[in-house]
Amino acid sequence: MSKNFAKRQVLPGFGITMGYTVTYLSLIVLVPLAALFLKSAGLGWADFWKAVSGPRVVASYKLTFGASLVAAAVNAVFGFVVAWTLVRYQFPGKRIIDAMIDLPFALPTAVSGIALTAVYSSHGWFGQYLEPLGIKVAYTPLGITLALVFIGLPFVVRTLQPALADLERESEEAAASLGANRFQTFTRVIIPTILPALLTGFALSLARAIGEYGSVVFISGNMPMRTEITSLLIISKLEQYDTAGAAAISVVMLTVSFGLLLAINLLQHFAGRRFQGAL
Amino acid sequence: MASLQTQHAVLASKAPQSGSFFDEPGSNVRNSNIPSQKSERQQEQDSTTMSIDVQHISKTFGTFRALDDVSLKINDGELVALLGPSGSGKTTLLRIIAGLEAPDPNPGTSIRFYDEDVSRRAVGERQVGFVFQHYALFRHMTVFENVAFGLRVRHKSTRPSKEEIRDRVERLLSLVQLAQFSKRYPSQLSGGQRQRVALARALAVEPKVLLLDEPFGALDAQVRKGLRAWLRRLHEEIHITSVLVTHDQEEALEVADRVVVMNNSKIEQEGSPDEVFHSAKTQFVMEFLGQVNVFHGRVQRGKATLGDLTVDYPHYSGEHEQPATVYMRPHEFEIRRASNGKPSFPARITRTHSAGAVARVFLETEDAASVLVELPLDEFAQLALQEGETVHLYPKNARVFVPSESQ
Incomplete structure (x- = not known):
């Protein structure tokens, strides 16, 4: 895109909107984040390394990023199914289901965490049947993943819906008339077309999961080395007045998250570039 | 329409040039400058194989009757235009021939290609090439990949080798004069070029019949005219049985061997372009053509x-x-x-x-x-x-x- 910055447009205002964007981003995002870096820099290199590489911290990274990736992947698959159902079919109650998708957005996360714990604990509605099968949900990484799936689902559904609605029915018919079976039509025509939207949904869901706190703390049980997520670790550092340590861990989280999101964005750029007409 | 008695009538005045457009008073034979193509054609139809033969097709969408007991036979190698206003049922008929739509299940209904009953076959098994009004190209694939798609999705046992696919795609792309664009994406092509890619893609699977649904409908007038003439030349070259749906009478009369005029879910008249233009059988055809x-x-x-x-x-x-x-x-x-x-x-x-x-x-x-x-x-x-x-x-x-x- 080598367009002029501020081409003549019907609606003027590039200057004011750009200025607002920069100021706003600075005040709300950049300044607090810079403060975070500054705070952790006060530690000195050796202490910083010690703070962010302790076994308990490393275990929490693994759990947080692992569970978040799994949850985002699960959401990508099942969010696709939900979005597909909502876009492609007409059925009674469709509006209600469509509205329900947004509930994880609206609900205080602690409420959803408590609800999930109640249902999946060993005496809960589902938990009591799963437990004899050897499946423990509450107070295990599985439970954490479940909570992350719950809060991430709307991101995938909401980003996929417009993409699926935009799909030309004719290109599916074209594929069928050329002899492609349903599976081939799905994997070679539909999926590649919606891939950029799917990646966006995945990235949003992942980002949300990495930063999640409220819903997880109730279902995880917070056992060090086993079910302790990084956000919780940061909170407990703060409670011990170890602000610099908390900031150091936050910096690591921030850097890794930024790296992941950037990678997904690049991937999406390459997937989408082909049919956006850029040479 | 059954309620209309139609007749190509004759002026009572004995005009001096009674020959070209005038008929002998009282005679039933029309327009002497048009040979009696109909009877010739009918004989031809009886002797040659019918490439497409649909009988008693009806289709209802909810309460809307899109097709009302329509029967149509198309000769081998013929280019037939289905012409009519929007809502006349022409696209529905084409989609039923293709297998993209199923006709209402009536006892007499049949769809046959070359004497083979295809009514139970899915669109992919009918060996039809379908060209859509809005091209329906796969936008994440290059021109080459689009054309190769139909060959690449074949089962291993019938799939041509990589080299064969490449050869065939290149041949087709030069046939539609797009050889130099094989690495482009559809978004980098003009409308006319996209439709030619779509045509090459449809021809790649060597279809028995080619079905075109308003193929030039989304293009501007200048491009339409060029493509129209080009399509006619292409048809002379490859002689594939083709059905073209259009609402543009000029297009139908210029391109087709035979024009089927549709209105109100029925066929009003079918015949050569000359026949339907000069000897309209119904008021509708008279008003719709010219x-x-x-x-x-x-x-x-x-x-x-x-x-x-x-x-x-x-x-x-x-x-x-x-x-x-x-x-x-x-x-x-x-x-x-x-x-x-x-x-x-x-x-x-x-x-x-x-x-x-x-x-x-x-x-x-x-x-x-x-x-x-x-x-x-x-x-x-x-x-x-x-x-x-x-x-x-x-x-x-x-x-x-x-x-x-x-x-």
Whole structure:
């Protein structure tokens, strides 16, 4: 895109909107984040390394990023199914289901965490049947993943819906008339077309999961080395007045998250570039 | 329409040039300049194989009847145009032939390709090439990948080798004159180029029949004309049985071997472009193909009258006077300043317009009916017609349609 910055447009205002964007981003995002870096820099290199590489911290990274990736992947698959159902079919109650998708957005996360714990604990509605099968949900990484799936689902559904609605029915018919079976039509025509939207949904869901706190703390049980997520670790550092340590861990989280999101964005750029007409 | 008795009628006046567009009074044989193609064609149909044969097709969408007991046979190697206004059922018929839509399950319904019943086969098994109005190209694939798609999705046992696929795709791309664009994405092509890619993609699977659904509908007029002529040439080259859906009568008459005019979920008339244009069987076909001047006259005792004009109409001999609609094409008039004694009607020129291949003269009759006359430019220049003057119009040909007689 080598367009002029501020081409003549019907609606003027590039200057004011750009200025607002920069100021706003600075005040709300950049300044607090810079403060975070500054705070952790006060530690000195050796202490910083010690703070962010302790076994308990490393275990929490693994759990947080692992569970978040799994949850985002699960959401990508099942969010696709939900979005597909909502876009492609007409059925009674469709509006209600469509509205329900947004509930994880609206609900205080602690409420959803408590609800999930109640249902999946060993005496809960589902938990009591799963437990004899050897499946423990509450107070295990599985439970954490479940909570992350719950809060991430709307991101995938909401980003996929417009993409699926935009799909030309004719290109599916074209594929069928050329002899492609349903599976081939799905994997070679539909999926590649919606891939950029799917990646966006995945990235949003992942980002949300990495930063999640409220819903997880109730279902995880917070056992060090086993079910302790990084956000919780940061909170407990703060409670011990170890602000610099908390900031150091936050910096690591921030850097890794930024790296992941950037990678997904690049991937999406390459997937989408082909049919956006850029040479 | 069953309620219309139609007849290509004859002016009673013995015109001097009774030959070209005039028929012998009382005769039932029409237009001597058009050979009796119909009977020839019918014989041909009986002897050659029918590449597409659909019988008694009906289709309802909810309460809307899109097709009402339609039957159609298409010869091997023929290019047939399904022509009609939107909602006439032409696209539905095409989609049913393709297998993209299923006809209503009626006892007599059948769809056969080359004497093979295909009605139970899915679209992918019918070996049809389908070209969509909005191209329906796979936008994440290059031109090459689009054309190769149909070959690459084949089962291993029937899939050509990589080299064969490449050869075939390259051949097809040069056939549609897009060889140099094989690495482009559809978004980097113009509309006309995209539709040619779609055509190459459809031909890649070596279909038995090619079905085109308003293929030039989304293109601008200039490109349409070019592609139309190109499609005709391509058809001469590869001779694949093709069905083209269009609402553009010019396109249908120019490109097709045979035109099937559809209206109101039924076939109104089918025949060669000449037949449907010059010997319209119904009022609808008359009005849909080309421009017409419409007059309202009456019929009685084998004659239709329109002011001073009398037209033979042997199909109604009743005593009871009936209203009739009389059609005259704009080019089937003669304009004279002075009366020459033959039946004519006076009209006042309201506007003339000569920037075109023919001069168009807009007139108004005494009873305020507007008439359009088309004259060759030299004749128009010779007459030096002025706006506002009153002239005499001599129709050279007229067609009379009467609602079914209820005597």
